[in-house]
Amino acid sequence: MPERLRGRLLVATPGLLDENFFRTVVLVVEHSEDGAAGVVLNRPTDTELTGPLSDWRRKAADPPLVFVGGPVSPDSAVCLARSAPDLLPPGFEPVVGGLGVLDLSREADESQTGVDRLRVFAGYAGWQAGQLERELAEGAWYVLDADPEDALTSEPGGLWRFVLRRQGGQLALVSSFPPDPTMN
Numbered sequence: 001m002p003e004r005l006r007g008r009l010l011v012a013t014p015g016l017l018d019e020n021f022f023r024t025v026v027l028v029v030e031h032s033e034d035g036a037a038g039v040v041l042n043r044p045t046d047t048e049l050t051g052p053l054s055d056w057r058r059k060a061a062d063p064p065l066v067f068v069g070g071p072v073s074p075d076s077a078v079c080l081a082r083s084a085p086d087l088l089p090p091g092f093e094p095v096v097g098g099l100g101v102l103d104l105s106r107e108a109d110e111s112q113t114g115v116d117r118l119r120v121f122a123g124y125a126g127w128q129a130g131q132l133e134r135e136l137a138e139g140a141w142y143v144l145d146a147d148p149e150d151a152l153t154s155e156p157g158g159l160w161r162f163v164l165r166r167q168g169g170q171l172a173l174v175s176s177f178p179p180d181p182t183m184n
Contacts, residue, residue: 005031005132007096009150010038010141011163014177020071023160023179026125026141027080027151029095036127039069039078041151042159045122053077053120055108061117061152069121079104080151081118089114099148117152142171 010026021040028038047066049057056079057064069078081102083092091103092114102118127135135141144163153159164175 005036005143007146009144009146009163010132011144011160013140013142014174016140021125021140025150025159025163026070027095027146029078029080029101029124031132033129035129036132037072038125039080039121039151040067040125041153042156043068044156047122049120053104056104056118056120059115059118061119062154063156067119067121067156069123070125072124072126074123076123077104078121078124079118080121082116082148082152084114084116087114096146097148099146099151119152144171 005028008028010028012021012024012026014023016022023042024040025042026038026040028036030037044063044065044067049060049064049066053066059081066077068074079102080095080099081089081092083089083094083098083100085098088094089102091106092100093102094100098116102115104120136143142164144167150159150163153162155162161175164171166172
């Protein structure tokens with residue numbers, strides 16, 4: 001099997017026109033021979049952290065909104081959190097550089113102790129065994145190193161361009177492609 005992609009970014013190429021993934025940046029949180037899962041980092045909603053999630057609001061990264069994590073299980077919540085230095089909160093599974101998945105079913109008071117900031121996603125992106133590898137072979141995604149701050153940026157709308165620009169070279173040029181090339 002090719003390299004495991006956990007903790008890496010999948011950045012949609014300009015040719016990926018699927019409305020669920022057009023110009024998205026996805027952090028892969030799980031990857032095995034059985035498939036892969038990740039969350040879209042740059043699709044905020046207008047929904048604030050309220051109801052059962054309101055206890056987590058004080059640790060929410062700006063903007064403190066629920067994000068669309070992907071088209072799979074949109075009624076479920078996935079939480080990415082940055083752990084405080086040298087503290088792993090209960091229910092925390094590291095993914096990359098102090099950033100990990102946090103179990104929201106735990107009591108907020110118990111788990112917030114070791115949490116620096118967090119972001120909540122409705123749903124996730126999922127791929128069956130071999131599906132992501134096929135999409136990569138077709139050229140649908142750029143696989144890039146993640147910066148833990150990508151998941152918590154206060155400017156999620158500009159993340160696709162920002163991540164491509166920081167790569168330099170050809171990918172920096174790709175960042176300036178118009179959303180609709182016919183409008184160029």
